[in-house]
Amino acid sequence: MSIAVVSYSLTGNNERLASAVAEALSAEHIRIAEPKVRKMGAIILDMIFHRTPEVQPSPAVLEKYDSILLLGPVWMGQAASPLRAYLKHLKAAPQPFAFASVSGGALNANPKLMEDLEKRAGAKPMALIDLHIADLLPSDHKLTMKEISAYRLSSTEIAKLVGVIFDSVKGVLYR
């Protein structure tokens, strides 16, 4: 049974989480890279115009594995655009997959995320775990996007979130 954790991260939170999840699952960790440094303008254009950016490695790498855990941030309610080529590949060549993220969660609980994943991958993920930075911070004031964006998970938080993801995916990815 071979599992790949395929992750994208802009500011490091999902990268660190993915690395620890891959270790917990004894899975291979594949990091998605882009040829150019990503700027905020490119994020907004990708999300508005549904662009699928060029990424490395080729999404065909998924075919080497029995099941896939995609892991990356949520941007504007959707899976971050560098994950799209992999979701598209899953649509063309279906495989069991789950999706996990540590996102901001400042405005809402990303209610359209499942719909976005299903539309792009052609099937619902077997598990969807959207963890929120807002739930890790004191709730005595309204969080700003600036605070959320500047937040970097501590090792203790990573360990806690890894446990949540592991418990949610182990039953569906090991079959």
Ligand SMILES: Cc1cc2nc3c(=O)[nH]c(=O)nc-3n(C[C@H](O)[C@H](O)[C@H](O)COP(=O)(O)O)c2cc1C
């Ligand atoms: C342009 C942009 C849009 C974002 N939109 C959302 C959103 O819709 N929902 C959410 O929960 N978090 C949102 N976030 C917050 C990120 O998901 C959060 O900061 C995440 O931990 C970043 O992951 P990374 O460090 O792996 O890049 C957004 C961040 C950016 C930069």
